[in-house]
Amino acid sequence: MRAKRSRWIWCCLWAFCPLGGLQAQFCTGDDEGGARWGLEYTGGVMVKPFLQENPQQVSTGRGQWQSVRGEYFLPKKWSIQAGYYRTTLDYGHTNRTMEGISIGAKRYFAPNDWLVQPYVGAAWQFNWSGRREEYTSGWESVGQSVVVRQMAVNPRVAFVPSVGVDVYLFSSVALVVRYDFGVGIDSRTYAGATTNDGTTLRIKDKGLYHGLSLGVRLTFPMHFSERDLQSVGGLGGLLFNLWDESLDRKLQEQILYR
Structure with a gap:
């Protein structure tokens, strides 16, 4: 052993x-051999709403999100990004979903030859899914019944600042770790559940959410x-x-x- x-x-x-x-293949705008653009996929490993009310401590940790974005590198360690996103926020017995396009920018800080490239960024997300989600549902099991009511107003626009790091496993392949904080403009959610014994569960938020993502990035022209x-x-x-x-x-x- x-x-x-x-x-x-x-x-x-x-x-x-x-x-x-x-070489991390990051382009400063003056590098002839550096990468000019990149393609990135990320998925959420932790996605949760920031709740205004949750007195019964209902678990809300089963949300999901994913994004596919293209990135173009600019001089002075800046870059611009655009792509598709989909976010599902979990409220215990219910959820709500936003999807659309995101447009943003990032600023890197480390020297070009570092394999670890930290950055800060921000993006605007434009949601094309339903603006309002209202429904009533329920279920019964072994003498117990639950009635769930939800009223959600999804934002048409959300502002999402982020902080992250690209860890280059190879010259043109990086592991992506990113934390995002979403601020939904004019967004709110109310979810309530009532059981047959009179117990009431309620959750409220004002459109704030956050999450941690992992993913992979490819930079082009690829270099090996x-x-x-x-x-x-x-x-x-x-x-x-x-x-x-x-x-x-x-x-x-x-x-x-x-």
Whole structure:
């Protein structure tokens, strides 16, 4: 086991040490060899509304969002972005959905040759889905019934500041981590649920929400180097050792329980 652990550590070092020398391929406007534009996909790992009222502490953590955006790099570490987004906010027994186009800008700060590129940004989101969502629904199960009423006003426009970081795994491929705070203009939600025993659950908000996203970014023109090939080999060795260690653990468990 000690030998396997040692090989695993060396594979990690082999995979990630070369990344320190990679150019992040960020374009300052003067770089002839730098990236000119990028394509990014992100999905929410945590999306929640900021609630004005939730006295019964109803869980609201099952929201979703995703976005696909193109980015064009400008001089002085600025860039502009545009693309599609879809956001679903969870209110326990109900939810509401916004989708449309987003247009925004970002400002990077780190030197061009850093593999970690932090940034701040802001975007306007233009929602083309329904403006109002009003409905009443209910369900029954084993003698218990619930009636749910929702009234939501989705924003036509939302302002979304963000902070994030691009971590370049390869010369033109980056892992994206981003936090967004959405401010829906003229938006609000009320959701209430009443059970057959008279218990009432209620939730209110004023159109504020936030979330954490993970994703991947590709920059173009794409650039690959010998260091990238070395990193691919190191990552392949790392995955093989993880698989080998998992297989060895299963074999030991089978021997133990015979």
